[in-house]
Amino acid sequence: MKITKTLMALAILLTLGFAGCKPKDADIKANVETALKANPDAANVTVSVNEGVATISGEVKDDATKAAVAAAAKGAKGVKDVVNNTTVPAPVVVVPEPxxxxxxxxxxxxxxxxxxxxxxxxxxxxxxxxxxxxxxxxxxxxxxxxxxxxxxxxxxxxxxxxxxxx
Amino acid sequence: MALQDKYAELLQTANTLGVDNLAVAEKDGTLHVSGTAKSTADYDALWALYNKIDPNMASGDLMMNLDIKADAGASLKVTTDSTNLNIRSTPSTEGDIVGKAAHGEIVTLVEKTDDSWWKIRTKDGEEGYAYAQYLSPE
Missing domain, CATH: 3.30.1340 (Histidine-containing Protein; Chain: A;)
Structure with missing residues (x-):
């Protein structure tokens, strides 16, 4: 019984300890935003972070930019994963004149x-x-x-x- | 954009019916529309809609240059009022009459020479040019 209690206490301590070391979402958000600032094409991209998962949204000009901003966000400190909700506008179809x-x-x-x-x-x-x-x-x-x-x-x-x- | 608004229902319907190569442009007070309707029924429906939106098509503000999908070998029905359709040696009423197709007769498309004249062949083998407006793809 005593051993069990000790183990449980240890487990709680460990959990708290790790939690204390984990970067806060707000800090991660700042890290992602800094990473995206380097790319002028990411000007319309917004970031939210929940438990280390960064969600990026907004319109980017093309698929290459969409991939680039996701990679940049992923590389930011503390980011566990990235949900890429950025959108690329539909191409403008040039229709010939009648x-x-x-x-x-x-x-x-x-x-x-x-x-x-x-x-x-x-x-x-x-x-x-x-x-x-x-x-x-x-x-x-x-x-x-x-x-x-x-x-x-x-x-x-x-x-x-x-x-x-x- | 005003004319596109006036004929919005028509343009929407053309889209829905899958008119091929649909092109639209507004210039000098005229809305130009062109494309190829999938069938005579679609073509007739679009023209009926034009007549509904602009009663008697009196405004002269729409140029609806549609044709109907028909490949060589397609069956065409002669849609004159009641008279025979002249088949001519050249794509013009100057051309000699080389044959006639009766009202309601089915003829075969040889080629779409231009928007106004098509080369056709009757079941008796008479071949020549007839005015496209009096021919409806079956």
Missing amino acids: ASVTTALDEATQQKVKDGLKDIKGVTVTFSADKAVLEGEVTAANRMKIMQILAAAKVKSDVSKLTDKK
Whole structure:
């Protein structure tokens, strides 16, 4: 019995002793922050430490930076482990412009429009600087067809003189 | 950005339907949209949505240059009002008429010559150019 008590006391002492030697989380946090300061790309990274585990968060520019800040944090004094919650923004996708942005209303294009409208009765087309001007009376279905023909030819429309067939 | 807001539902739907190579740009008061719809049904749905957002498509502020996915050999339905579709020797109404396809007839796509004219072949073997707007991929 006496031996058990002595052992227990010893165990408690040892635990307390080690705990006393362990760096405090606040100190570890300061160590990590100092380590990250060396990297200007880590300016937006924040640190929290819990029982020696450092969690780093915030946005970094790329995957390489993400790995670098984690390695730097891991190397800081007192850090047992690192949880890397830093994020890399999604890449900006460059989408090509629709071809119609730069299409000119040249003669060939005008001809395409005329060709397409040939089968639609009661509609005439003239061309202004950059638009096809439609005139006449159309059904809803033909109105849509006209718009599709113009869009396929990449021609802007003025349908203010187009009326609905009753 | 104002036009992108006006047509937000359309652009969202185009995305949802998986329109290929969807490109959008706003310039000088016109919103330009281009891409390839997966089917005639998707194409029709997008045009119906355009007509809903901008009644009668009267504003002229949207250039919706969509086509429909169709590879060589695809079946196309002739969608004239009721008349025959002329098949011509060259991609223009100047070209000689070398054949006719009836309203509702199914023809075969040979090649998409351009956005307006496609080369087609009828089941009788007549081959030539027809106006793409009167052909719907099946």
